[in-house]
Amino acid sequence: MNLVKTMSIVARAKGPVLPSARKGAALARASVLITVFFMLEMDVLARARTLDARDVVALLGLFYVAVSSWLELQERIPDRLHLPFLVADLLLITAIIYLAGGLESEYYPLYYLPILQASVRLNFRDAVSTSVLAAGLYAVLGCSEGFQAYIPTTAWLRITTFAVSALFMAAFFGLLMREAREHKQKSMEMAQLLEEVQSKTAELASVNQQLLAKNEELERKKRELEQAQAQLVASQKLAALGQLAGSVAHELRNPLGAIKNAAYFLRRKFGDSGDQVGTLLAVIDQEIATGDRIISSLLDFCRAEPPRLRPTDVNACLEAALEKLDTGAGVTVVRELCPSLPRILGDASQLYLVFSNIIANATQAMPSGGELHVQTRPSDRCIDVEIRDTGGGIPAEDLERIFEPLYTTKAHGIGLGLVVCKTLVERHGGRIGVTSQPGRGSSFVVKLPVANAERNSEDSDGDGN
């Protein structure tokens, strides 16, 4: 029975749960020793003796077993006290054996218990020491009897047999347990290593994730920087272009002015002298007017004045722009102006410029007539101004570049009108967009914010009061 228990303890000691081995050891000690004490007392009772020193020792022994087992179960025994406890066990067992008949007693296998316990709980060396101590005590038992009478050869034989078997047992279980402990240590180390590897792997994965995120962020930053740089270059180009265009425009007005004066003088002198001269003078005047319009648009583009924001009626700006329109070419204007349009905060002269530019483009897109739809409508804190023509439309590849400076699809144009429109609309906090269906017409939508305008117009009303 002891062996089975011990083996189970050994088997459990292989596992990672050491407290179960400890519990097993405590239970083994308690159960076996208590059984032995009862047998001893039964023996005492069977002989019908009166109580004497044996019973006191038995009671003390019971008390010791109870306390030590309890301490073991509670894990109160520090490692350094195991050896003293084992020695106490051995002394107690020696006393029991002495009381139960000495060398002849059949209780001598009790010595195997502490040896087993030492094998299981302590190391190989302690197990061997325990077995040597047990054999010594057993021999002392024999000697003490020998002093009383004689030591028969059988007694020496018993002592020697026991010593050998105890040593063998200690060696066997001690080695077994050492193996088990080493195995367990290794498996624990392996488990720890595995855990470490797993945690390191997880750490690496998270670091990798972070690196990937950082990389992505860097990529994004790089793209942003590139975009910003491109924008900067574009705006610098635009600024330089603007300066150049401004001075060119200004310088062109002098020769244009001189030509116009000369034509004026010529018409006064020779305007009546024939159809051809009159026609050509009219051509000169017309071309001077066209040239001056181009110069005006260049100067509009260069003039970097910020808008002077005042509460503005967008419908009125549109009407003013439509007034300038030459509808002689068969263009019908369809007005869908929302009468309850909120006023916006804007610069009326700049908005007029924007609308007249878009309207001029629209009419130019319909050289053989068509419909010009002009619509205003409120839409989510904005007002939308849509100017739609039924002209030839804009091919998709041109549509993308239509707001770029100096990009034009017209034979006579310098590609600044829509750039000016876009700049002015954006300075109003608005947006300009275009959609087009080749062959069916184009639609420009100018979105102007209205939310601030309401508040500011109230403010300015308040100022007025």
Place this chain on the structure above:
Amino acid sequence: MATATEASVLVVDDDRNMRLTLSMILADEGYDVLTAENAAEALHLLEVRPVDVVLMDVKMPGMPGDEACAEAKRRRPDLPVVMITAHVAEELARGALAAGADSILYKPLDVDLLLRRVAALCKGRERLSARSIGTA
């Protein structure tokens, strides 16, 4: 076409063809035309010749037109000056008006408008001189 005003107009412009065409038109209109290609020359002519109206380009090498205008007005406060500019910028117009200009016209010139202005200014000057003679 020519009128009998015989008034004297000084055209100040650094552009030769501008001076030429304007003086031809004004001479044809019957004015006595003087020309100067810069502010210094114009101010000198104002000292030595009788001038009734000045047409002055704003942008010229050397002294700019508005400064020349202010100087001319300092010397002869009653002299009408018409500023001519290729810019349609408000601050430039304000600058010219601050310099004491009586009128501003933009290039390319609306010649009919120019002639009306010059005629009006000459007429006003006649009245003015008649009044000053009367009071003298």
